[in-house]
Amino acid sequence: MTRARLHRTLLAGLVAAAVVFPLSAAASAPNTPSPAPASFPAHTAPRVRYAQNLANLGEAARMAQDAGRTGRAAKLRAMAEGTPGASQAPRFLTFDGRGKGRAVEVFGDLETADRVTVLVPGSDTTLDTYQRFRAGAVALQQRLQAEHARSAVVAWLGYDTPGTVSPTVLTAGRADEAASELEPFLTGLGELTPPGSRLSLLCHSYGSVVCARTETGPKVTDVVLFGSPGTGADTAGELPTGARIWAGRGSGDWIGGVPHVRVGGVGFGTDPVDPAFGAREFAAGGAGHSDYLKPGTTSLDQLARIVLAAAPEVSHG
DSSP: OOHHHHHHHHHHHHHHHHHHSHHHHHHTSOOOOOOOOOOOOTTOOHHHHHHHHHHHHHHHHHHHHHTTOHHHHHHHHHHHHOSTTOSSOOEEEEEEOSTTOEEEEEEEOTTTOSEEEEEEOOTTOSGGGHHHHHHHHHHHHHHHHTTOSSEEEEEEEOSOOOOSSSGGGGSSHHHHHHHHHHHHHHHHHHHHSOTTOEEEEEEETHHHHHHTTOOOOTTEEEEEEESOSOOSOSSGGGSSOSSEEEEEOOTBOGGGGSOOOOBTTBSOOSOTTSGGGOOEEBOOTTOBTTOTTSTTOHHHHHHHHHHTTOOOOBOOO
């Protein structure tokens, strides 16, 4: 059997698994009542957005509880309570409690930060799994502020992520929709930050497919792909950005075993850590697929160094 045929066979197996398993999960997706998301005029101050969205989040928790959706209600209350020990209330630029939900949370002070990082998550990130995503953002912010006080991290759950085992996770449809949301968000974020501030885009797993389709604008200096299944592009030079492109994968990440092929619009092609892709590879240590932002890891340290424009350790495979 040729290598190309073997890759197609493996990919077909992934597609079959994706079709078989997600049906029960889709059927159990929460149909929970929630208020409509708040809308704001252009140039509304962040503090106004934070206050209104936090109130909206509290109302969503109350409505979920009244509807008997106690699990969702508990998760929303945890979001509203914020990080234990934090000196400030949660800061949400966006909150939408409908369906799987969307939320954009800020850690740090956007109006004074000159290093701003936007985290774009991968599959199965929803309001029901939000605490996992938040924990990574908090760990990164703490690592950055230990070295550079004027840092802020934005956890951008601004799209409907695909399920890890689903047909949608093998195609770029959700990523294209997300990119159409992320691009104007980055433009607006640039207007909330000081002149001369640097934006970095850190993209995990399926989030790397999103970032690869997003025109970033001039304020984004670095785009980092980690735990990536591929981007749909053959080379880093094809991505719609003038930023530096980085790629890293931990030795414990199962996604390294996914076939890096693209057949009939299924799959994402070239592995971003392949030298042929042309990204700057950074060392990610022994990180597993969900471990890149865990405190004390090589991967977290190297991601912080990229954001702070320090020279990260180069991977040697």
